[in-house]
Amino acid sequence: MEWRKLREQQEDMLSPFAARSINSFGRLVPEEKCPIRTDYERDGNRILYSMEFRRLRHKTQVFFNAKNDHICTRMEHVLNVGSIAVTIARTLNLNQDLTYAIALGHDLGHAPFGHSGERVLNKCMQKIDSSMGFQHELHSLRVVEKLATRISKEKINDYCGLNLTFEVKDGIVSHCGENYNEYILTRDLDKTPETLHNIKNHGALPFTLEACVVRLVDKIAYVGRDIEDAVRVKMMDMQDIPGDIRNELGHSNGEIINTLVCDLVENSYGKDCIQLSPSKGEALKKLINENVRLIYKADKITRYEKIAENTLEGLFDNLLQSVPDIEKLQSSDTKVYRMFYNFITDKCYDENESDAQKVIDFIAGMTDSFAQSCFEEIYWM
Structure with a gap:
């Protein structure tokens, strides 16, 4: 049957x-x-x-x-x-x-920290290229098609x-x-x-x-x-x-x-x-x-948004600087960098994909707590 x-x-x-x-x-x-x-x-x-x-x-x-x-x-x-x-x-x-x-x-395709995180990632992308951006529904399509x-x-x-x-x-x-x-x-x-x-x-x-x-x-x-x-x-x-x-x-x-x-x-x-x-x-x-x-x-929400903004902007800026040296990412003592290396090599990226897009893809997939722990690993002395 x-x-x-x-x-x-x-x-x-x-x-x-x-x-x-x-x-x-x-x-x-x-x-x-x-x-x-x-x-x-x-x-x-x-x-x-x-x-x-x-x-x-x-x-x-x-x-x-x-x-x-x-x-x-x-x-x-x-x-x-x-x-x-x-x-x-x-x-x-x-x-x-x-x-x-x-x-x-x-x-x-929603970013960590809800719509606050979405706005931060959008700003990060537009800082690199004003014609680019981040919208969670468009990124959701990217997730199911590519990521x-x-x-x-x-x-x-x-x-x-x-x-x-x-x-x-x-x-x-x-x-x-x-x-x-x-x-x-x-x-x-x-x-x-x-x-x-x-x-x-x-x-x-x-x-x-x-x-x-x-x-x-x-x-x-x-x-x-x-x-x-x-x-x-x-x-x-x-x-x-x-x-x-x-x-x-x-x-x-x-x-x-x-x-x-x-x-x-x-x-x-x-x-x-x-x-x-x-x-x-x-x-x-x-x-x-x-x-x-x-x-x-509300004040409680907007104050916490500043933490989310600092976390995601910090991750974006740092990871973007690290992308060109892919071998250093692979051998790094920092776990975040090794995970980012594995992420890049596991995805079906073509040679035309921008470094900024790879960073956005990695960050957007994070949970709130994982984003915070990655930030702390990179920036805490």
């Missing part, structure tokens, strides 16, 4: 707007099909079992160096996005496997990366949840594998409705949870949120998620778009802006 083909036939029952694995643009490097899993489910498994996904457990979501085990990490955020997005996809009769794979992979490694029974043409399908990669690179006023998403059906790398900004719309779901759910998952964590560390109280927003969306993270999910389903069912109602979309934007005021720009 060809179980995968049976499952692919079952996808015929999905919404006419859903993505079907049999119609996928496929992988950059062709592979033999799995006998049981669809291509999208296989992609989700590859992401889940990757080393890059495991490291999300020790990467900041909002709160740095949290000693409280109940504070959200980047991995927990990703799993929350996956759970919420699959619930919506199931209800809208979209492809759940594709939705989950995109959700699992959407933050693989991530997986164990397989045979090496496919010395190919680096996870070799994911186009639709999953598109959802990852198009997921940006930082457009606060965005609550209606339509598909960009003109996209192709050839145009995927033309994405240079946050505004590029996804190719599938499943990716649209993940993009909107990214905001739904973090907005209430960040408040919950801020209350837990006594940075604020739920009553600090204006009453009109709480009355519109809810008085807890659970209520906020439930309100927005129900509204999204109600306004998207049977339509070729993913959207919230104007009232809920406006309330979500206001709530995120309250988070910016009360949490993301």
Whole structure:
């Protein structure tokens, strides 16, 4: 029995707007099909079992160096996005496997120290070349295409990366949840594998409705949870949120998620778009802006950002100086340099890859604690 083909036939029952694995643009490097899993489910498994996904457990979501085990990490955020997005996809009769794979992979390229680290690495790159930069969603695509490694029974043409399908990669690179006023998403059906790398900004719309779901759910998952964590560390109280927003969306993270999910389903069912109602979309934007005021720009956060900035800038400057002498890296007594050497030699870098990009790739993959320990090893006397 060809179980995968049976499952692919079952996808015929999905919404006419859903993505079907049999119609996928496929992988950059062709592979033999799995006998049981669809291509999208296989992609989700590859992401889940990757080393890059495991490291999300020790990467900041909002709160740095949290000693409280109940504070959200980047991995927990990703799993929350996956759970919420699959619930919506199931209800809208979209492809759940594709939705989950995109959700699992959407933050693989996040830097240590959250968005603070992202801004620092962006500044470091632009210091070298003003035409370059660092955006975590673009780097997530780079991770799954070039930097991530997986164990397989045979090496496919010395190919680096996870070799994911186009639709999953598109959802990852198009997921940006930082457009606060965005609550209606339509598909960009003109996209192709050839145009995927033309994405240079946050505004590029996804190719599938499943990716649209993940993009909107990214905001739904973090907005209430960040408040919950801020209350837990006594940075604020739920009553600090204006009453009109709480009355519109809810008085807890659970209520906020439930309100927005129900509204999204109600306004998207049977339509070729993913959207919230104007009232809920406006309330979500206001709530995120309250988070910016009360949490993301709070004194405790901004003061710790200086530590993150010093750490990542120090690593970038030092490692960039060390790259030209590759033999010295290999034989160094400093563990960080030897690890950097192994990183460079393990990746599929061509001769045109800049030294700055290699340094950024190495640092962006670090967990918060590993970045701090590397900084201390290099700079402590």
